Amino acid sequence: MRMHNPPHPGEIIKTLCLEPLGLTVTQAAAALGVSRKTLSAILNGRAGVSPEMAVRLSIAFGTSSESWLNQQTQYDLWHAERRRKQLRVAKLAPA
């Protein structure tokens, strides 16, 4: 179980991909084949990395699509876990 808030994948894209290459949001969006708005939303944490976007990132930046999507999964899961106590679920097979 992770203790701290995992960073949104958008931050990682910005700091590890765009900034080192000196890319603007407009340039990167064009390269990825999505609108500037779509990329902007991801970079600012207002949208998630979809499976298709993960593949796009892997093509553009040469990393694995799995790693991109896993980052999003961890981020989503961390927020879902915060509401674990609010879920009314019966234990069927106690550990």
Next chain:
Amino acid sequence: MRMHNPPHPGEIIKTLCLEPLGLTVTQAAAALGVSRKTLSAILNGRAGVSPEMAVRLSIAFGTSSESWLNQQTQYDLWHAERRRKQLRVAKLAPA
């Protein structure tokens, strides 16, 4: 890169959780706190495992929510990768 079609998480829930415990879909849905329709859709591959559902499964069956959601991620990614060739994306940082 996975070669073969990964199984949908619904199949795993059915064969590894419901059947060993002799649970009906109706019983399991009630325990999970979702409608019978919702669980049925997941079991038959017509819906995915959401982050919240992954937490529900982890409570009911004592496994980690991460493992449930990762299975869904791998499934989604496999299908997204099949369309990799159709995406028009420029390579920005060739490996």
Next chain:
DNA sequence: GACGAGTGTAACCTAGAACGTTACGGGTCA
């Protein structure tokens, strides 16, 4: 054969995410 349980699923709803285009206002800098 009749009946109830379990199941799949169709029809309807809401909410939200992921896309798109267009357009506007605020920076920064030559």
Next chain:
DNA sequence: TGACCCGTAACGTTCTAGGTTACACTCGTC
């Protein structure tokens, strides 16, 4: 001032997750 980049608001479409209700099917069992 003008050019460029950025965030974002407003509008749209499409898809997914979730709900309720209702129907038809397949089983056992009585």
